[in-house]
Amino acid sequence: MEVLVFLVPLALTLGALGLAGFLWSLKNGQYDDLEGAGWRAIADDEPFAQNSPPGRLGPDIRTP
């Protein structure tokens, strides 16, 4: 049962990583357009994404 000393913190860390990922993606604006995101995934070519690096849609869009 000593293995619990590793496994429990490990499991919690993995869970917390998942949560952190979720919160990051939320802040990053990835839930702003769920309908569009679905279509983008199957678009033939990535339309005009090269000029908008990841994170580009971050908070600066919302601040006036």
Place this chain on the structure above:
Amino acid sequence: MQATRDFSHYVRHLDSGLSHIDLAVEGVSCAGCMSKIERGLAALPDVTLARVNLTDRRVALEWKEGTLDPSRFIDRLAELGYKAYPFEPVRAEAVETEQASFLLRCLGVAAFAAMNIMMLSIPVWSGNVSDMIPEQRDFFHWLSALIALPAAAYSGQPFFRSAWRALKARHTNMDVPISIGIVMALGMSVAETINHAEHAYFDAALMLLAFLLAGRYLDQSMRRKTRAVAGNLAALKAETATKFVGADEISVVPVAAVEAGDIVLLRPGERSAVDGVVIEGQSKIDQSLITGETLPVKAGPGTSVYAGTLNQSGALRVRVSAAAEGTLLAEIGRLLDNAVQARSRYVQLADRASRLYAPVVHAAALLTMLGWAMAGATWHDAIITAIAVLIITCPCALGLAIPAVQTVVAGAMFRTGVLLNSGDAIERLADIDRVVFDKTGTLTLPELDVTNAADVPAETFELAGRLALASHHPVAAAVARASGARVPLTGIEEIAGKGVRGIVDGIDVRLGRPSFCDAEDIAQKILGGDPEASVVAFRHGETRHVFAVRQRLRADAAGAITTLRKAGIEVEILSGDREEAVRHAAETLGIHEWRAGVTPADKIARVEDLKRQGSKVLMVGDGMNDAPALAAAHVSMSPVSATHLSQATADLVFLGERLAPVIKAIGFARKALRLMRQNLWLAAGYNLFAVPIAIAGLATPLVAAAAMSGSSLLVILNALRAHRGARELC
């Protein structure tokens, strides 16, 4: 005078030396449109970001500051076949976006915590029936507490805050029992963990939070989507004003950029976007959107002009006034304030349910504690059992019962073209027994239409339509619209006060007053049969025709009224228009109760009267003069073509040229109310089954978890039935 368009009002300057603008775009519905628009806009030089939001139907654009004029984007989109207009986020929308993202964060935290605690709970449950040693169990319980307490403190905020607000105002809502349940479950679990007990309810508390937050988030996002669409519709109306920036220099600016004291030009055929006073020019003004009166009134220097009125014949210079200086607007504003204050707060079904539910459940828990204590159990055991009763009575299903239905129905209404402005509108709409319609713009279409199109040969009609395209007069515009003509004739001369003329294949063509076209005899005949109509004559060589133009009833108005009648709902008309006009409409539609020439004060008085007689009134109206009555009625609706004030006051807004959405909305609302009641009964029935188990002291955390998910699932599945809509109004 070629006016420039100035959109600088909408442009935001970012720190990075970029400019940003949001455009609402009409007709973006697929992935194809998305990449077409993004590519088309990105092809413009110096554009650094062009991104379509398919959910909100908007485009975000960024470019290097000072290199581009925003009107380029709108022209470019027009070339691509999309109508677009700059969009200014409304405050309410920004607040809702913020709330939605907070709820999603809470949901994420609660779901993370619930799953991880469940991972720790299952070993305890299985360990309890096998070989787990108490130290291990305590370790797992402490770990659960470590996750649960901060997670609940964070993600429970929406409920705790709302419950606190309700308690401070000395009433209760659904969030009060929810908050009590969560706090009790957590407190008892900590106490039990300290006492090395077998059971802790951390998982139940967090699961409850996660379920309820999911329901709230869905509700919120549905409402947010509705608001985004409403915002786009408002933006795409593209209300502009032609402002004088110099003595004779004009610029077309968005209405938001016009200030009091500015002087604007109001051309013939243009709808005023501002309130003000005429300082120069003579014209006739159609005020039907304000007063319901369909006959135009004369306007000259000193006349007040209201936003939403249509200028018919001459160009006017108008000085914009800050507040409603006009007596009519001031009067309406005063009535509206009174009506809003007098509106007795409607108690939502959820709150009524919780008023019943909370005392019963809390009394049951108290009795359980006293009962066990009297039966000889220790105080500790008695209290634990009582709290288990609180946990298992699970406000979970109860908390989801109503929002789940609301979300599904709001979505279904949205698809039929009805936007919800207020959350409890569905419940209020379900109990109406009388509909009061305004006439102008509500039962009739807001735009003028040709009524005798069938009498005119198609070729002649098209020629007249092409000629009419050259004129700004609203009556001519109606002819052009009805004919479907697209290509204007060239070489047309406009003769002020008479009409337009030109030469086609060597033959003289004219459109205008009957006297201008030698067609007075035909016009007299038409006016004899329909004195309400406006006439416009057309002459092509020796052929003469006269078009009768008037506001037409919505195509399905008669059918809609009959449907309402059949469903046992009374219908009446309250209109500001003249008696003949209202009588004609009422007779055509078979409505026996109608009142004409009604002032805003009379409208509100009539609605109050009906209220006193016990009627639940749905008021449907679009004019400024309807706004106070809309606020006073039990529930209200307005068409999307309504004035700002009416739309903001109404509980629901319907789109399109038909009345069908009104009927469908009532059908959906009634079905929704039935489902909400069913859901409450389901939740109550479940409690009837679960409470005895808890009172007997047999409610383990496993039983609580299973019961909670089971009952929540049941009410959600039942709510989904609202999707299929109401087949008929019954």
